[in-house]
Amino acid sequence: xxxxxxxxxxxxxxxxxxxxxxxxxxxxxxxxxxxxxxxxxxxxxxxxxxxxxxxxxxxxxxxxxxxxxxxxxxxxxxxxxxxxxxxxxxxxxxxxxxxxxxxxxxxxxxxxxxxxxxxxxxxxxxxxxxxxxxxxxxxxxxxxxxxxxxxxxxxxxxxxxxxxxxxxxxxxxxxxxxxxxxxxxxxxxxxxxxxxxxxxxxxxxxxxxxxxxxxxxxxxxxxxxxxxxxxxxxxxxxxxxxxxxxxxxxxxxxxxxxxxxxxxxxxxxxxxxxxxxxxxxxxxxxxxxxxxxxxxxxxxxxxxxxxxxxxxxxxxxxxxxxxxxxxxxxxxxxxxxxxxxxxxxxxxxxxxxxxxxxxxxxxxxxxxxxxxxxxxxxxxxxxxxxxxxxxx
Amino acid sequence: xxxxxxxxxxxxxxxxxxxxxxxxxxxxxxxxxxxxxxxxxxxxxxxxxxxxxxxxxxxxxxxxxxxxxxxxxxxxxxxxxxxxxxxxxxxxxxxxxxxxxxxxxxxxxxxxxxxxxxxxxxxxxxxxxxxxxxxxxxxxxxxxxxxxxxxxxxxxxxxxxxxxxxxxxxxxxxxxxxxxxxxxxxxxxxxxxxx
Amino acid sequence: xxxxxxxxxxxxxxxxxxxxxxxxxxxxxxxxxxxxxxxxxxxxxxxxxxxxxxxxxxxxxxxxxxxxxxxxxxxxxxxxxxxxxxxxxxxxxxxxxxxxxxxxxxxxxxxxxxxxxxxxxxxxxxxxxxxxxxxxxxxxxxxxxxxxxxxxxxxxxxxxxxxxxxxxxxxxxxxxxxxxxxxxxxxxxxxxxxxxxxxxxxxxxxxxxxxxxxxxxxxxxxxxxxxxxxxxxxxxxxxxxxxxxxxxxxxxxxxxxxxxxxxxxxxxxxxxxxxxxxxxxxxxxxxxxxxxxxxxxxxxxxxxxxxxxxxxxxxxxxxxxxxxxxxxxxxxxxxxxxxxxxxxxxxxxxxxxxxxx
Numbered sequence: 014x015x016x017x018x019x020x021x022x023x024x025x026x027x028x029x030x031x032x033x034x035x036x037x038x039x040x041x042x043x044x045x046x047x048x049x050x051x052x053x054x055x056x057x058x059x060x061x062x063x064x065x066x067x068x069x070x071x072x073x074x075x076x077x078x079x080x081x082x083x084x085x086x087x088x089x090x091x092x093x094x095x096x097x098x099x100x101x102x103x104x105x106x107x108x109x110x111x112x113x114x115x116x117x118x119x120x121x122x123x124x125x126x127x128x129x130x131x132x133x134x135x136x137x138x139x140x141x142x143x144x145x146x147x148x149x150x151x152x153x154x155x156x157x158x159x160x161x162x163x164x165x166x167x168x169x170x171x172x173x174x175x176x177x178x179x180x181x182x183x184x185x186x187x188x189x190x191x192x193x194x195x196x197x198x199x200x201x202x203x204x205x206x207x208x209x210x211x212x213x214x215x216x217x218x219x220x221x222x223x224x225x226x227x228x229x230x231x232x233x234x235x236x237x238x239x240x241x242x243x244x245x246x247x248x249x250x251x252x253x254x255x256x257x258x259x260x261x262x263x264x265x266x267x268x269x270x271x272x273x274x275x276x277x278x279x280x281x282x283x284x285x286x287x288x289x290x291x292x293x294x295x296x297x298x299x300x301x302x303x304x305x306x307x308x309x310x311x312x313x314x315x316x317x318x319x320x321x322x323x324x325x326x327x328x329x330x331x332x333x334x335x336x337x338x339x340x341x342x343x344x345x346x347x348x349x350x351x352x353x354x355x356x357x358x359x360x361x362x363x364x365x366x367x368x369x370x371x372x373x374x375x376x377x378x379x380x381x382x383x384x385x386x387x388x389x390x391x392x393x394x395x396x397x398x399x400x401x402x403x404x405x
Numbered sequence: 406x407x408x409x410x411x412x413x414x415x416x417x418x419x420x421x422x423x424x425x426x427x428x429x430x431x432x433x434x435x436x437x438x439x440x441x442x443x444x445x446x447x448x449x450x451x452x453x454x455x456x457x458x459x460x461x462x463x464x465x466x467x468x469x470x471x472x473x474x475x476x477x478x479x480x481x482x483x484x485x486x487x488x489x490x491x492x493x494x495x496x497x498x499x500x501x502x503x504x505x506x507x508x509x510x511x512x513x514x515x516x517x518x519x520x521x522x523x524x525x526x527x528x529x530x531x532x533x534x535x536x537x538x539x540x541x542x543x544x545x546x547x548x549x550x551x552x553x554x555x556x557x558x559x560x561x562x563x564x565x566x567x568x569x570x571x572x573x574x575x576x577x578x579x580x581x582x583x584x585x586x587x588x589x590x591x592x593x594x595x596x597x598x599x600x
Numbered sequence: 601x602x603x604x605x606x607x608x609x610x611x612x613x614x615x616x617x618x619x620x621x622x623x624x625x626x627x628x629x630x631x632x633x634x635x636x637x638x639x640x641x642x643x644x645x646x647x648x649x650x651x652x653x654x655x656x657x658x659x660x661x662x663x664x665x666x667x668x669x670x671x672x673x674x675x676x677x678x679x680x681x682x683x684x685x686x687x688x689x690x691x692x693x694x695x696x697x698x699x700x701x702x703x704x705x706x707x708x709x710x711x712x713x714x715x716x717x718x719x720x721x722x723x724x725x726x727x728x729x730x731x732x733x734x735x736x737x738x739x740x741x742x743x744x745x746x747x748x749x750x751x752x753x754x755x756x757x758x759x760x761x762x763x764x765x766x767x768x769x770x771x772x773x774x775x776x777x778x779x780x781x782x783x784x785x786x787x788x789x790x791x792x793x794x795x796x797x798x799x800x801x802x803x804x805x806x807x808x809x810x811x812x813x814x815x816x817x818x819x820x821x822x823x824x825x826x827x828x829x830x831x832x833x834x835x836x837x838x839x840x841x842x843x844x845x846x847x848x849x850x851x852x853x854x855x856x857x858x859x860x861x862x863x864x865x866x867x868x869x870x871x872x873x874x875x876x877x878x879x880x881x882x883x884x885x886x887x888x889x890x891x892x893x894x895x896x897x898x899x900x901x902x903x904x905x906x907x908x909x910x911x912x913x914x915x916x917x918x919x920x921x922x923x924x925x926x927x928x929x930x931x932x933x934x935x936x937x938x939x940x941x942x943x944x945x946x947x948x949x950x951x952x953x954x955x956x957x
Contacts, residue, residue, distance in 0.1 A: 257894030355420030587648030
């Protein structure tokens with residue numbers, strides 16, 4: 014059961030200074046007009062944020078490249094009522110660093126999220142930038158890491174499942190920057206990615222095997238070097254969901270998955286979407302998944318219809334599945350891949366991927382290998398080594 | 406958004422059935438996302454064990470860094486769990502703590518033998534006489550004033566006995582003061598008594 | 601040591617509650633200071649004149665209960681303190697082996713004064729309610745809090761209770777206005793009924809407690825589970841952690857607490873006290889088991905240097921604002937500001953057993 018709205022993704026501009034090969038949002042050119050919030054949209058967002066009831070809110074600025082409009086970011090930050098504990102995340106490609114952006118980054122309540130696709134060559138190939146630009150990004154990332162330490166900055170890789178980088182190299186590229194958390198994210202079958210990477214429609218067995226190998230690689234490294242704990246964040250999430258039924262705030266993996274209640278996305282034109290992926294599908298012209306707009310609200314028949322469908326309860330395959338309590342339902346992912354949500358579950362990529370990962374999780378939970386237990390306990394946030402994870 | 410054509414014509418075409426109006430959420434689904442029946446929602450959340458967010462606002466339950474739930478974005482901006490306690494513990498910004506274990510004996514005065522002696526709990530008998538004297542001085546001045554105003558004909562003994570109380574009540578009544586029979590701030594004002 | 605009871609002189613006829621203000625105010629419930637020396641202060645209010653054996657500066661803002669015939673005043677609510685608590689009764693129907701506040705047979709009803717005091721409390725205060733066993737007087741207690749919350753919805757209450765007196769008749773009431781503003785601090789010492797009953801000194805207590813938890817769950821009441829770590833239950837803590845995770849996952853916090861050298865525990869210290877420096881493993885196991893299943897768990901009353909580094913994040917800094925004590929060696933400790941220290945009444949020879957971090 015969701016609470017009041019406490020998580021917003023805001024897209025103040027669709028313009029971007031990069032054109033990544035897999036761009037998920039059909040970005041607009043840097044000098045394009047009409048791709049930023051209008052003053053009316055800004056006023057609507059300010060009213061929404063100003064009316065939040067707290068106690069906490071997390072506001073993520075996406076794009077486009079949101080640092081192109083630091084004024085809009087500041088306006089939103091200023092609109093949050095003082096009594097609400099707010100955390101802001103600015104998702105930026107870190108291609109350029111200017112004073113205004115730095116002033117925002119310097120705030121204690123601001124976190125920085127960026128993309129790091131691995132080694133320099135992979136990063137520049139996927140980002141379609143030349144080596145100089147890729148170096149610029151790396152230099153900026155290092156500057157910020159030196160300034161703030163790793164706690165303030167998260168980076169995630171976007172990975173082409175057909176030619177994933179060597180796990181060891183990928184881990185190294187994060188570890189050497191002091192980033193311990195790696196989120197393995199295969200290229201999303203949305204936006205431009207749909208056209209240029211058609212094979213990403215189905216993450217085949219190759220990808221699943223890569224994910225498992227990656228996790229095992231982390232286990233081995235953690236066992237050798239106990240001074241730090243590296244993790245793959247999505248696998249850690251699955252582990253936590255196995256042991257903690259209440260852990261349901263990860264919007265990609267929860268059941269039921271409420272739509273437009275505790276979490277919304279406000280696009281550059283004021284349209285409201287249930288998730289960022291829904292926004293991308295709509296922008297790419299696949300299907301209109303908007304549930305309303307910032308002015309008229311989003312208590313709409315569309316929202317209600319999506320919400321009613323966003324559950325694995327009652328699905329014959331899910332009801333028969335041992336992992337149902339830990340799993341979730343992501344109807345947007347189904348629409349993205351298959352154009353519809355009523356396929357037999359076991360034929361969907363979502364189901365195959367999660368079956369595989371939960372199998373892996375339970376295999377590891379029951380493993381006698383002390384190296385495995387060591388990593389699992391750290392990923393679950395446990396402090397000590399005594400007491401079994403597996404039920405006796 | 407402007408009307409435009411989509412590859413998939415609508416939700417129904419994607420296998421998502423519209424809801425009959427009766428099953429849709431009750432109205433009042435405002436931009437704040439509140440379902441309307443706030444209290445009931447809160448109750449349901451309680452039972453859904455969604456405590457963590459509520460908890461953060463409770464006082465002493467400052468969330469434990471390694472275990473505080475964190476969410477991530479749809480694109481998975483999950484932050485790593487904190488494995489090592491971040492030394493120095495951050496001060497809790499929210500107002501004050503609540504259940505601090507052990508108030509059970511806060512009212513108890515532990516046996517003095519195990520307590521360090523401090524001026525604050527040192528025997529006070531030495532001072533009790535002067536303090537009573539201080540009150541007596543003021544009572545005497547009030548008695549003198551009451552006598553001068555014709556409300557009191559008892560002794561000037563510095564003891565606020567029944568006769569003094571009666572006199573105070575009559576005085577307070579006549580002068581429109583709050584009738585208490587005690588030496589209130591108003592009485593001190595009326596008699597211009599300061600200390 | 602902060603004095604809670606002061607010598608007092610007053611010419612009032614009966615006990616009264618007032619808030620101490622440094623200057624004259626329009627509020628008839630306040631008394632203001634006429635004069636003050638380092639050892640005493642003279643106050644005047646609607647109840648007349650009274651002296652308190654304490655200087656004005658240390659008392660301003662306090663809510664006091666002045667008892668003229670006993671010639672003393674209790675500081676019911678100290679200004680700015682998050683640790684104020686009201687002792688509603690000294691009666692109790694359990695007799696815990698380590699009881700810090702051994703019960704008495706008689707009960708003196710002071711709810712009227714407590715209610716007046718709470719109305720004078722600072723905005724947003726959380727007020728502790730302790731005993732004895734407060735719920736032996738469940739009716740008047742809940743009625744008082746209901747009346748208070750009607751006028752002061754900002755107040756919160758933390759009530760320590762043995763959980764022996766909740767039944768179906770209470771649930772509707774507890775689910776009402778009381779629900780969000782009361783946290784019940786309830787002890788549970790073991791998942792094993794005989795062991796729990798032994799520790800609380802009452803056969804059948806465990807079973808009755810579990811029944812109470814069911815009623816509290818129906819009411820949606822907020823619960824802080826409290827477990828004192830003793831020689832008797834140390835090895836049962838991990839089992840208790842699993843019991844809590846599986847049967848009481850709705851609690852808000854599980855507090856594991858070090859023993860206090862006071863009350864019954866003083867004479868049974870050697871039999872009850874656990875030296876966690878040597879035997880932390882069962883506690884660590886319990887902390888891990890609880891955390892594994894998402895039970896929010898915290899450690900109280902244990903100095904940081906007695907806790908292995910990897911578990912120190914579970915420790916809560918302060919015992920309370922006036923019971924904290926440190927050893928001379930703690931002077932140079934880097935972690936002192938985050939440390940619980942010892943109770944004022946911890947055995948002297950054990951206070952010395954610290955390792956500056």
